[in-house]
Amino acid sequence: MRWGNGDDTPEEGAAPGERRLGPIRVERDAPRPATILRVATELEERGAEIRELFKEVQSPLGGVALPIHLVRDGRDVFVEVETGPWDPRTVEEAIHKAAVLRGSELAEADFEILCAYPVPREISFFFGTSPAALLQLAVSGAGPESPEQSAALFRDAASRHWAADLDYEPEYLPLVEQLIMAALDEDEAPPILDALVVGLGCFVGETIRRNTNYPGVWRSDEDWGEGPVLEVGWLVLDPVGKARAFLLEGPEDSIAFYAAYVLEQLSDGSEEG
Secondary structure (H helix, E strand, O other): OOOOOOOHHHOOOOOOOHOOOOOOOOOOOOOOHHHHHHHHHHHHHOOOEEEEEEEEEEOOOOOEEEOOOOOOOOEEEEEEEOOOOOOOHHHHHHHHHHHHHHHOOOOOOOEEEEEEOOHHHHHHOOOOOHHHHHHHHOOOOOOOHHHHHHHHHHHHHHHHHOOOOOOOHHHHHHHHHHHHHOOOOOOOOOOOOHHHHHHHHHHHHHHOOHHHHHHHOEOOOOOOOOOEEEEEEEEEEEEHHHHHHHHHHHHHOOOOHHHHHHHHHHOOOOOOO
């Protein structure tokens, strides 16, 4: 990844390729379309082969227009250009672009950014290709509105990511724990997308719901849970909250133990209290 306005971006720890770009300046709050055209011209003058501007990229997560598509050293490269300050909306939009690209036929392309304001850590992380970033981008479509769909999205995306055939069986949860912990094992704790929390939590909830004789119903009208809650038997569960605790604290808040304990209580067939 390469950055613009190098005086706003720490040089220490930069990869050699990042320095090669040099000081392509992006003026703060300048009109974005004109800035994209100027940046494309400067990149071409530096030897890049510009393939297309505002290229439409499609994936199962939707479609986005990426400002600059070029070829450098035989590799496809996309360059995002941002002139305005970063806020939650622009951060979310940029991460969505990364997710769409990584889910497309051009998933192996490099994704770089030139921006006028300092780059938030979430952007530098999710524009990269670490296992934690790629896993989270793959499940970024998960949301609390449809728990069963979010569970299926997590199962399918995680199965592809890990080349594993996951299913809604309790025996898979220890494996999921190990794989997630391995992906998140970085020198600095990676940022966690809400989509990963929701997707993992719904997958845990669906595993519980499908492995008990009691009917289970997802409800979103509760105000005490992290997301949708699961009503099964006499229990009302917050698997999304448990997933967040696991992602923050690790195996001491085990989702596998949680699911096993709940299923054991339900198999006893007697309501506590």
